[in-house]
């Protein structure tokens with residue numbers, strides 16, 4: 001049967017990227033998405049904004065919601081200091097299998113724990129299952145109608161502390177209006193918008209950075 005797009009993306013990584021070199025994995029995926037097949041990775045332009053926010057926060061404990069093929073997982077994990085950990089949640093088994101291989105090809109498997117399952121099932125289990133008290137940085141890039149409920153769930157589970165940074169992809173395209181209204185109007189968040197473009201296109205999109213105030 002015909003291969004899937006994530007399978008073809010992984011083949012491009014294994015063909016063009018150097019094992020153990022995260023930057024070459026990032027470049028191989030961006031080249032594939034620009035010149036072969038568009039895919040919903042954050043991409044190089046918004047990815048540079050992600051890099052700058054991660055570097056500024058310098059997090060020990062990171063949560064990513066929605067791994068997909070692992071592109072942003074690699075972007076984040078390559079910047080983490082020794083001992084820092086990234087937990088990424090992906091509930092599609094086929095995508096999780098591809099992402100595992102991409103993460104291994106980048107040589108970042110020691111910093112990343114890919115959990116195959118749904119965010120609403122795993123967010124409540126972070127403390128007892130992973131020994132996580134709170135997260136320093138959370139990247140939201142899963143189903144857009146799940147950003148708000150999962151943010152409220154993280155609050156309720158005590159996983160956010162004064163200063164935790166949430167960074168949300170696609171706040172313009174496809175858009176997350178309920179989440180945006182919440183973080184911009186809530187007294188518990190200081191929020192700001194980073195204007196950019198939808199990955200590999202000229203359409204407007206952007207990232208919203210929201211600091212939890214406790």
Ligand SMILES: CCCNc1ncnc2c1ncn2[C@@H]1O[C@H](/C=C/CNC(=O)c2cc(-c3ccc(F)cc3)cc(O)c2O)[C@@H](O)[C@H]1O
Nearest residue numbers: 040066068089090091092095118119141142143146173174
């Ligand atoms: C139970 C549902 C909520 N919990 C969840 N828990 C764990 N993983 C979850 C997940 N929801 C979704 N996922 C996974 O996240 C990923 C979903 C991402 C959704 N992203 C988008 O729809 C998206 C879409 C676009 C897009 C923009 C314009 C356009 F014309 C077409 C697409 C651009 C993006 O950057 C996007 O991120 C998948 O791998 C999915 O399996």
Ligand SMILES: [Mg+2]
Nearest residue numbers: 040141169170
């Ligand atoms: Mg996205």
